[in-house]
Amino acid sequence: MAGGAGMKPLAAHFATAPRLLDLRGEFPALPEGWAYLDAAATAQKPRPVIEAITNAYARDYATVHRGVYARSAHMTEAYEAAREAAARFLNGRVDETIFVRGATEAINLVANSWGDANIGAGDRILLTQLEHHANIVPWRMLADRTGAEIDVAPLTPDGRIDEAALIALITPATKLVAIAHVSNVLGSVADVARIADAAHAAGAKLLVDGCQAAPRLKVDVQALGADFYCFSAHKLYGPTGIGVLWVKKPILDAMPPWQGGGAMIDEVRFERVTYADAPQRFEAGTPHIAGAVGLHAAIRWVEDIGIEAIDAHERALTAIARAELARLNNLRLFGPEETAGILSFAVGDIHPHDVATILDEGGVAIRAGHHCAQPLMRWLGVPATARASFSAHSSEADVALLVKGIERTMRIFG
């Protein structure tokens, strides 16, 4: 693989160089010479996922659950097979696995259903300083509705959740701890199992926002000890508009429905409605049928490669990028040394939008902004960061283009 002009070869970064993946050819939307480093926002799609979605519409399409004709029965099987794959992917049960629009909807569902039923005035919800707005705003709205209080766990100086400090903030009034498994800005990875033990010891539940973890880490909801776990398919090489919420069975069974409509009922009378069991109780209306099929293809694709191989690949590239960027004067790297595929930085006092614009001219797509994590930006003391995020298709050549683009940015801004 090509390195940049001044870049060290891969082996020089490691005692034993990890084997990098070479998957770029599977992504038709990646033209030669374009470094797509915004996978944390949304992942590019490999060919099998695109084909599965195309076939779902162009060959197999029909509604699910209601039709008695064969085509609809087959589509229902495909939709439910996707649920089985999603459940297996998380090591959860099928009847614990709900399709939602994405992680944002998943957390809103929990806040509105479980939250309204279980959180009241004086109860406490414990978040962390690095959460995405999707894991802050639904809880703020719940707290405003109910009179609950929000606590915020601090970070270590290098930008990881300070687990000891978080645990010290758990009180008997804490009903929920809600954390990101992997930070979408810093890439730092939480010790979820440790936090789960502490939350459960105090009688609190644990929600894990797995948006950035599901595409990168082996997720086992049993081993993690989560009560709620969610992710969005589009960050896992799948389509937009679908995601997964997993909820531990006894908790899910006691949760009231959130959205009402078709497909989530048992019997409807004007005076009284009875509801279907979970997961159907939480899937009102015609679902994202082709989305589920696409998600299934994405899970299969990731499992064929092996999530551990993707994680090792991204960590290796992140380590190379960190080492290369650390050599540049006036460049500030945010976050811990060891991260899962995501790297935030500042180039002197050049605005991250200017950095991203100049990088774009050189064929490098990164994200610049607050990354839907304004409280974290305040903690970092910046209005925005530049963020490069890696993917299964990323390469050393992408890193080289990134470094070259940043050097050019520095020259332009003197």
Ligand SMILES: Cc1ncc(COP(=O)(O)O)c(C=O)c1O
């Ligand atoms: C950590 C994290 N949580 C939640 C979300 C929200 O995901 P979505 O917009 O797909 O609902 C994102 C997306 O950027 C994320 O990175």
